[in-house]
Amino acid sequence: MNIVVCVKQVPDTWSEKKLNPADNTLDRGATDPVMNEMDEYAVEEALRLQEASGGEVTVLCMGPESATETVRKALSMGADKAIHVLDDGLHGSDALATSLALSKALGTTSYDLVLLGSESSDARMSVIPAMLAERLGLPQLTFAKEVTVAADGGSVTIKRLTDEGYQVVEASLPAVVSVVEKINEPRYPSFKGIMAAKKKPVETLSLADLGVDGGDVGTAGASSAVESFETAPPRQAGTVVKDEGDGTVGAQKLVEFLAGKKFV
Amino acid sequence: MPDFRLDDDLEALRKTVAEFAHEVVAPVIGDFYEREEFPYDIVRQMGEMGLFGLPFPEEYGGMGGDYFALCVTLEELARVDSSVAITLEAAVSLGAMPIYRFGTEAQKREWLPALCAGEALGAFGLTEPAGGSDAGATQSTARLDGDSWVINGTKAFITNAGTDITSVITVTAVTGESGARKEISSIIVPAGTPGLTVGKKYSKVGWNASDTRELSFVDVRVPAANLVGEQGRGYAQFLSILDEGRIAIAALGVGLAQGCLDESLRYSREREAFGAPIATNQAIAFKLADMEVRAHTARLAYYDAAARMTRGEPFKRQAAIAKLYSSQVAVDNAREATQIHGGYGFMNEFPVARMWRDAKVLEIGEGTSEVQRMLIARDLGVDGP
Numbered sequence: 259m260n261i262v263v264c265v266k267q268v269p270d271t272w273s274e275k276k277l278n279p280a281d282n283t284l285d286r287g288a289t290d291p292v293m294n295e296m297d298e299y300a301v302e303e304a305l306r307l308q309e310a311s312g313g314e315v316t317v318l319c320m321g322p323e324s325a326t327e328t329v330r331k332a333l334s335m336g337a338d339k340a341i342h343v344l345d346d347g348l349h350g351s352d353a354l355a356t357s358l359a360l361s362k363a364l365g366t367t368s369y370d371l372v373l374l375g376s377e378s379s380d381a382r383m384s385v386i387p388a389m390l391a392e393r394l395g396l397p398q399l400t401f402a403k404e405v406t407v408a409a410d411g412g413s414v415t416i417k418r419l420t421d422e423g424y425q426v427v428e429a430s431l432p433a434v435v436s437v438v439e440k441i442n443e444p445r446y447p448s449f450k451g452i453m454a455a456k457k458k459p460v461e462t463l464s465l466a467d468l469g470v471d472g473g474d475v476g477t478a479g480a481s482s483a484v485e486s487f488e489t490a491p492p493r494q495a496g497t498v499v500k501d502e503g504d505g506t507v508g509a510q511k512l513v514e515f516l517a518g519k520k521f522v
Numbered sequence: 523m524p525d526f527r528l529d530d531d532l533e534a535l536r537k538t539v540a541e542f543a544h545e546v547v548a549p550v551i552g553d554f555y556e557r558e559e560f561p562y563d564i565v566r567q568m569g570e571m572g573l574f575g576l577p578f579p580e581e582y583g584g585m586g587g588d589y590f591a592l593c594v595t596l597e598e599l600a601r602v603d604s605s606v607a608i609t610l611e612a613a614v615s616l617g618a619m620p621i622y623r624f625g626t627e628a629q630k631r632e633w634l635p636a637l638c639a640g641e642a643l644g645a646f647g648l649t650e651p652a653g654g655s656d657a658g659a660t661q662s663t664a665r666l667d668g669d670s671w672v673i674n675g676t677k678a679f680i681t682n683a684g685t686d687i688t689s690v691i692t693v694t695a696v697t698g699e700s701g702a703r704k705e706i707s708s709i710i711v712p713a714g715t716p717g718l719t720v721g722k723k724y725s726k727v728g729w730n731a732s733d734t735r736e737l738s739f740v741d742v743r744v745p746a747a748n749l750v751g752e753q754g755r756g757y758a759q760f761l762s763i764l765d766e767g768r769i770a771i772a773a774l775g776v777g778l779a780q781g782c783l784d785e786s787l788r789y790s791r792e793r794e795a796f797g798a799p800i801a802t803n804q805a806i807a808f809k810l811a812d813m814e815v816r817a818h819t820a821r822l823a824y825y826d827a828a829a830r831m832t833r834g835e836p837f838k839r840q841a842a843i844a845k846l847y848s849s850q851v852a853v854d855n856a857r858e859a860t861q862i863h864g865g866y867g868f869m870n871e872f873p874v875a876r877m878w879r880d881a882k883v884l885e886i887g888e889g890t891s892e893v894q895r896m897l898i899a900r901d902l903g904v905d906g907p
């Protein structure tokens with residue numbers, strides 16, 4: 259079974275993010291770039307599925323030159339090869355354009371399963387898996403906390419995380435599956451893996467290679483634009499829940515608060 | 523042109539270890555330290571990443587890297603915590619290395635795969651209650667009786683000696699005399715050999731999540747084939763092992779010095795006094811600048827020693843310089859970091875308090891600062907006793 263995992267390079271989750279005042283896009287040079295955390299889970303899941311049933315794991319990444327580091331990380335974790343969609347014309351692409359480029363890139367290779375993280379930590383839209391499935395005309399299974407591929411390789415079943423619990427959803431292969439953090443514990447690359455990654459094939463594809471019109475992607479093709487931005491207001495003081503009497507009142511309020519925020 | 527930057531592989535390794543240290547070690551190590559408990563689960567994960575096999579070839583289960591890779595790893599671990607760093611350092615450069623460097627093919631095949639995987643830990647017993655610096659004065663003895671060595675004596679302060687996964691302890695012992703000089707050899711003692719008593723853990727000032735114990739040997743019998751290298755070459759062998767180990771300890775010191783700076787930078791930007799972050803006071807800002815200078819220069823010293831070593835050039839003097847200097851730098855930065863943290867710096871729950879407690883031993887273990895100066899002076903041709 260051949261698996262393609264989509265990975266994205268994002269600014270370090272813990273660093274302060276800045277927008278570039280010149281074109282209102284994220285200033286990717288201002289922070290340390292890392293692999294989108296959720297994508298690490300997708301890579302790990304791909305490797306586990308491969309360990310169980312063989313096949314090849316291909317990394318697919320759309321991003322600037324610096325994203326080679328993220329590609330290399332996925333390769334050092336154990337993926338076999340990579341496709342890097344790299345073109346200056348992609349700068350400023352929105353989700354629609356990204357899904358277009360990714361779907362075209364997927365068209366250059368054969369696969370049974372496409373795995374993605376459920377969201378990226380910078381944009382946090384969670385729409386790429388759905389858009390991609392739609393463009394490819396494939397079934398989409400989202401928010402998987404467990405993925406099982408049938409022994410005959412014909413179908414995939416997931417446990418789909420919901421607010422209350424999970425749903426069991428099945429689809430025929432090929433399919434697009436997005437995963438959540440609960441699914442596994444991503445491995446750290448070993449030094450052997452780091453050294454081996456250098457020798458693994460990385461195919462770089464431009465917009466021309468993919469047959470994508472420059473007007474459909476990048477800032478030019480974006481169907482939404484950031485008009486202006488301002489820095490987030492400083493954090494306000496929190497709410498103190500006073501416990502009156504026997505403790506039940508305070509506890510009740512805390513539970514209501516947590517439930518309201520969907521923490522419990 | 524000399525270039526002091528890491529190559530792509532080492533840089534990727536450094537980042538991976540840094541991530542691991544922040545995500546896996548940092549959140550829990552304080553509690554292990556407080557309870558003086560060995561962090562088995564962290565060690566298991568370090569093993570899965572291949573850290574214990576870094577400088578060993580793949581045929582023995584290693585990662586096929588070199589000593590430089592080990593040092594960079596130790597620096598990033600010690601930047602967050604020294605207990606896990608010393609556990610790795612002692613296991614690799616004291617536990618596994620003598621077997622790899624001087625052992626027979628059979629010994630390597632028997633011990634190295636599990637040690638490289640981090641599933642088992644090795645220890646090296648040189649120091650004795652009566653002395654460490656003067657290693658030639660070893661009192662433990664090993665006598666050949668038929669096809670066994672019979673070992674008697676006591677070893678003090680041995681790292682990784684008594685964990686649940688300790689598999690092997692290489693000890694030095696007097697195996698004879700040639701003229702006025704004692705003939706010292708190294709012998710492999712499997713953990714659990716009858717007659718070997720593992721003492722209870724010392725109560726230590728620092729490195730509290732690492733395992734340090736006294737070992738006593740009463741008529742401990744091991745096969746004659748457990749001799750490591752040539753009989754009577756034990757002294758020269760462990761001296762060369764210690765030369766390498768010094769670079770590793772230097773890396774640990776640099777990590778600690780850098781960790782002190784990381785913590786102090788963060789804290790001094792947040793902590794306010796007299797209406798402004800304390801970092802805006804020149805007295806604090808200059809401390810931070812000095813901490814950076816120390817960490818940076820000490821790093822260059824160990825990079826140089828490690829580069830010489832991996833290129834196969836003489837590195838004894840550079841290793842001693844790096845060890846002497848970075849242990850001093852670690853102590854200095856730990857003291858300043860605690861000062862910058864004020865009262866909180868004296869509270870165990872703050873990482874800098876742990877670093878302060880962990881720093882001092884760097885000036886003692888694997889050759890005291892005095893011993894390093896003796897080595898450097900001797901190398902300069904001004905001989906001591």
Ligand SMILES: Cc1cc2nc3c(=O)[nH]c(=O)nc-3n(C[C@H](O)[C@H](O)[C@H](O)COP(=O)(O)OP(=O)(O)OC[C@H]3O[C@@H](n4cnc5c(N)ncnc54)[C@H](O)[C@@H]3O)c2cc1C
Binds near residue numbers: 645650651678891
């Ligand atoms: C936590 C910890 C872990 C350790 N792990 C190990 C281990 O795994 N394996 C192992 O074998 N050992 C280990 N050691 C022992 C360590 O290497 C020794 O403590 C160290 O080498 C010093 O020996 P000593 O303690 O006997 O001090 P001594 O040799 O008694 O020295 C006492 C003081 O005298 C000074 N001194 C000695 N000789 C001279 C001289 N000629 N000129 C000037 N000054 C001199 C020393 O520098 C020192 O300041 C460990 C120690 C500690 C604290």
